[in-house]
Amino acid sequence: MIVENLDRVQAQEHVATLTQMLCEAVEDGALVGYVLPLKPWVAEAYWHGVISSVDAGERLLLCALADGALVGTVQLYLSPEPNAPHRGEIYKLLVRRSHQRHGIGEALMRAVEQAARHRGRTLLLLDTVEGGAGERLYRRLGWREIGVVPNHFVDPTGHPKTSIYFMLALK
Numbered sequence: 001m002i003v004e005n006l007d008r009v010q011a012q013e014h015v016a017t018l019t020q021m022l023c024e025a026v027e028d029g030a031l032v033g034y035v036l037p038l039k040p041w042v043a044e045a046y047w048h049g050v051i052s053s054v055d056a057g058e059r060l061l062l063c064a065l066a067d068g069a070l071v072g073t074v075q076l077y078l079s080p081e082p083n084a085p086h087r088g089e090i091y092k093l094l095v096r097r098s099h100q101r102h103g104i105g106e107a108l109m110r111a112v113e114q115a116a117r118h119r120g121r122t123l124l125l126l127d128t129v130e131g132g133a134g135e136r137l138y139r140r141l142g143w144r145e146i147g148v149v150p151n152h153f154v155d156p157t158g159h160p161k162t163s164i165y166f167m168l169a170l171k
Contacts (some may be wrong), residue, residue, distance in 0.1 A: 001104065003111040005012045008055040014063065015051070017070045025094050026156050031129045031163075032092050036156045048077065060119075062111050064095070064104045071099040074108040076116055076124075082126045088116045090126035093134065105137055113170060121169050129155075132163040143168045 064072035
């Protein structure tokens, strides 16, 4: 398994798989900004927006490839604010259900942390649902909880969920 930072052209080649992965994640209950039913064209439009952001230099799209197939992804949003050149935000860590629990999420997080360091980012932020696999992963990787927001969003079936905000100071 390798992790690659995709450019616009490479990302466009993987739009169908990225779309499937996002739909699959929402079907499995992931809290990634969408509710059921998630129409494939909505998910595809999301990825086209991400690709435009990658092309504009606003974010990185890292993807895990196993035997040439895309099996996971994570994004690093590079804060453009003049007072935050040191900050980045982690978005949508997704791993295909067929490849979960094989260390791909951890590999993607290690890779995105390294990519952030390489771009001079020293502070990373993210949020995740309380009690989920993401929370366990981020705690294990040394991320520090900085706040809890009850009823911050709803899960794919419409039930309110609590989010936890994390930070990681990079060295």
